[in-house]
Amino acid sequence: xxxxxxxxxxxxxxxxxxxxxxxxxxxxxxxxxxxxxxxxxxxxxxxxxxxxxxxxxxxxxxxxxxxxxxxxxxxxxxxxxxxxxxxxxxxxxxxxxxxxxxxxxxxxxxxxxxxxxxxxxxxxxxxxxxxxxxxxxxxxxxxxxxxxxxxxxxxxxxxxxxxxxxxxxxxxxxxxxxxxxxxxxxxxxxxxxxxxxxxxxxxxxxxxxxxxxxxxxxxxxxx
Amino acid sequence: xxxxxxxxxxxxxxxxxxxxxxxxxxxxxxxxxxxxxxxxxxxxxxxxxxxxxxxxxxxxxxxxxxxxxxxxxxxxxxxxxxxxxxxxxxxxxxxxxxxxxxxxxxxxxxxxxxxxxxxxxxxxxxxxxxxxxxxxxxxxxxxxxxxxxxxxxxxxxxxxxxxxxxxxxxxxxxxxxxxxxxxxxxxxxxxxxxxxxxxxxxxxxxxxxxxxxxxxxxxxxxxxxxxxxxxxxxxxxxxxxxxxxxxxxxxxxxxxxxxxxxxxxxxxxxxxxxxxxxxxxxxxxxxxxxxxxxxxxxxxxxxxxxxxxxxxxxxxxxxxxxxxxxxxxxxxxxxxxxxxxxxxxxxxxxxxxxxxxxxxxxxxxxxxxxxxxxxxxxxxxxxxxxxxxxxxxxxxxxxxxxxxxxxxxxxxxxxxxxxxxxxxxxxxxxxxxxxxxxxxxxxxxxxxxxxxxxxxxxxxxxxxxxxxxxxxxxxxxxxxxxxxxxxxxxxxxxxxxxxxxxxxxxxxxxxxxxxxxxxxxxxxxxxxxxxxxxxxxxxxxxxxxxxxxxxxxxxxxxxxxxxxxxxxxxxxxxxxxxxxxxxxxxxxxxxxxxxxxxxxxxxxxxxxxxxxx
Numbered sequence: 001x002x003x004x005x006x007x008x009x010x011x012x013x014x015x016x017x018x019x020x021x022x023x024x025x026x027x028x029x030x031x032x033x034x035x036x037x038x039x040x041x042x043x044x045x046x047x048x049x050x051x052x053x054x055x056x057x058x059x060x061x062x063x064x065x066x067x068x069x070x071x072x073x074x075x076x077x078x079x080x081x082x083x084x085x086x087x088x089x090x091x092x093x094x095x096x097x098x099x100x101x102x103x104x105x106x107x108x109x110x111x112x113x114x115x116x117x118x119x120x121x122x123x124x125x126x127x128x129x130x131x132x133x134x135x136x137x138x139x140x141x142x143x144x145x146x147x148x149x150x151x152x153x154x155x156x157x158x159x160x161x162x163x164x165x166x167x168x169x170x171x172x173x174x175x176x177x178x179x180x181x182x183x184x185x186x187x188x189x190x191x192x193x194x195x196x197x198x199x200x201x202x203x204x205x206x207x208x209x210x211x212x213x214x215x216x217x218x219x220x221x222x223x
Numbered sequence: 224x225x226x227x228x229x230x231x232x233x234x235x236x237x238x239x240x241x242x243x244x245x246x247x248x249x250x251x252x253x254x255x256x257x258x259x260x261x262x263x264x265x266x267x268x269x270x271x272x273x274x275x276x277x278x279x280x281x282x283x284x285x286x287x288x289x290x291x292x293x294x295x296x297x298x299x300x301x302x303x304x305x306x307x308x309x310x311x312x313x314x315x316x317x318x319x320x321x322x323x324x325x326x327x328x329x330x331x332x333x334x335x336x337x338x339x340x341x342x343x344x345x346x347x348x349x350x351x352x353x354x355x356x357x358x359x360x361x362x363x364x365x366x367x368x369x370x371x372x373x374x375x376x377x378x379x380x381x382x383x384x385x386x387x388x389x390x391x392x393x394x395x396x397x398x399x400x401x402x403x404x405x406x407x408x409x410x411x412x413x414x415x416x417x418x419x420x421x422x423x424x425x426x427x428x429x430x431x432x433x434x435x436x437x438x439x440x441x442x443x444x445x446x447x448x449x450x451x452x453x454x455x456x457x458x459x460x461x462x463x464x465x466x467x468x469x470x471x472x473x474x475x476x477x478x479x480x481x482x483x484x485x486x487x488x489x490x491x492x493x494x495x496x497x498x499x500x501x502x503x504x505x506x507x508x509x510x511x512x513x514x515x516x517x518x519x520x521x522x523x524x525x526x527x528x529x530x531x532x533x534x535x536x537x538x539x540x541x542x543x544x545x546x547x548x549x550x551x552x553x554x555x556x557x558x559x560x561x562x563x564x565x566x567x568x569x570x571x572x573x574x575x576x577x578x579x580x581x582x583x584x585x586x587x588x589x590x591x592x593x594x595x596x597x598x599x600x601x602x603x604x605x606x607x608x609x610x611x612x613x614x615x616x617x618x619x620x621x622x623x624x625x626x627x628x629x630x631x632x633x634x635x636x637x638x639x640x641x642x643x644x645x646x647x648x649x650x651x652x653x654x655x656x657x658x659x660x661x662x663x664x665x666x667x668x669x670x671x672x673x674x675x676x677x678x679x680x681x682x683x684x685x686x687x688x689x690x691x692x693x694x695x696x697x698x699x700x701x702x703x704x705x706x707x708x709x710x711x712x713x714x715x716x717x718x719x720x721x722x723x724x725x726x727x728x729x730x731x732x733x734x735x736x737x738x739x740x741x742x743x744x745x746x747x748x749x750x751x752x753x754x755x756x757x758x759x760x761x762x763x764x765x766x767x768x769x770x771x772x773x774x775x776x777x778x779x780x781x782x783x784x785x786x787x788x789x790x791x792x793x794x795x796x797x798x799x800x801x802x803x804x805x806x807x808x809x810x811x812x813x814x815x816x817x818x819x820x821x822x823x824x825x826x827x828x829x830x831x832x833x834x835x836x
Contacts, residue, residue: 065771 262504295472
């Protein structure tokens, strides 16, 4: 039963994918048992049908032993990669970071021959405990939230990915049921309509980030 | 027609064995019972395919010789030396204790003292073939009772020589006090010296030389020749062939060819032993049995009981663990092939007349026939009873329990699981059948119930119908599998989390559909491997990662091999291949890591941010 459908109108797409999910949600929450929002976001994403795959990292790898080949195989077919997690210490949870370290490997995701992710979209879907007002120079988080995004943006750029505008929910502890429901609604609607988002036309792929060959030490001189 | 006649024998024996052994196994009687049954079937009193079992018996007795060679191979000289006390102490006690007891009883019933002595000595012998065969079949060779059976069997082999030599003296007072006794003894000592010295100095270089020729069948031939030659030497000086082969085995136990010798000899041993049992089955003289059924029954019952009495006392005094005692007693209480020889010799020397001899031979053969049946009976009823010897004092679980977790087996494994659950506020229902263990656990305030998890009614009471998880931590493989089978059948919603003693146990559980199985030593062994790597200079975190990846590979491979578990050759090949794969994988990764260290993120952050090295 090899049911190959010709999808001619997507021929211009950078990553044609005959098998595997088109949307890959990498979800990480170290205390899912206390989660109000991320758990529901994950469930909503998983309800998105056969083209969406949700990877609950803390359930898959409770021993922090990431199956890199399996993760890379799933990434191959995806056109949209979602990183969905709560913001901890202005950054991603540790297993998510380990996933980035191990899966986005040199020679695969970046560096010479590393173009497996080129042309794909990366979308950050994050929650913060602090309310939006706290992310201001005159409040306790001292910076606008945008100030914490460059590492994400540059990670996407180095891999030749397009960094989509993040979907954020601030003040997750106090969000009302109506707010949460609305947020989930936006999330599922966006997952379903990708890549036909109105704002995407202006976004560029980070192709300008190819690292020059001579900027790295030579192979032979290993340290 | 004449040319093909030599085929008839093998045809009959092989067909009978191929039919009878799987059948006997199917009914839970063990392979030995199958062979004996096959013998009776084709023998002079069955279908009369074979009429002279005696010839077959003497030929196939070589299977016993091969078996003792193999037993010897497993026993380094040092270990044999440490067995000297059980051999000479317990062995003599069994042989002479039961012989004296039986002779005494026989004389009391009015038998001539000479007949009584011969009968008692012959009946005191036990079947090495069945004894060691059963121990092998049940993997009991290395238990205390296994070693005790071996010790006693060895002493019987040693003692058979003087007994057989002295038997003719009983006939009349015509003892020839000539010098042949001395020269015979000298010859015997000489041969043993030859075997010991040869085994130590000569055989190894010879084997090395043969192995270098890289002709496997010649190595097999050499292995067989070695045993045959030793046996022939021993027979020449009138010593026990089996004892000689045993000696040769012990001497080669430390050699580098031990494994090869074992694998070469093993199939011959198996087949010849099978033939031997068939021959024993054939040699039961049913004419004698039918002529005096009550007398035979009395003799069999009497000598089994008397020997069992002595063995029971020995088991208590040693002491053997209680559940192991029935096997020990049954295996040594039966008569044995040496008995045949003793009665034959005595009849030839006209110490006893032929009628008595064939009656005794029949009694011995019947006892050998009964042994597998007794073992089955003991397995069913006696051993479970002994395993829970204070069951009267232990109240069985009787109030219905209602916990979400049941732990079956609260030994070293179950306890750790239980403690972790308790620490997290979960109160499991705990079952065990070891009364002593339960007693000890109750002293630590654990609520442990006495109960056999194999029993459906008991598991119902324990709440199996409502519980979510059964922790199957029983250490006995057979019982663990039985519980799993019962639970899968009657409580399909109960998730089984199982402890596996070894890979075969793992496969057994896997076959039953159990998915959460942990091999009991895997994780601690991997922790030790981590310690080794760390000591050798690996970084602790790298050692951890390698151990965990090894584990994942190992488990994946095990699951892949599960469908081929019965195919040993394939299993071995798959295991070798898997090991190679892992080695290659790790080597390749080391190489890649070395490359990446220079250019990726993993060394000191000189990856993508190349502008600031």
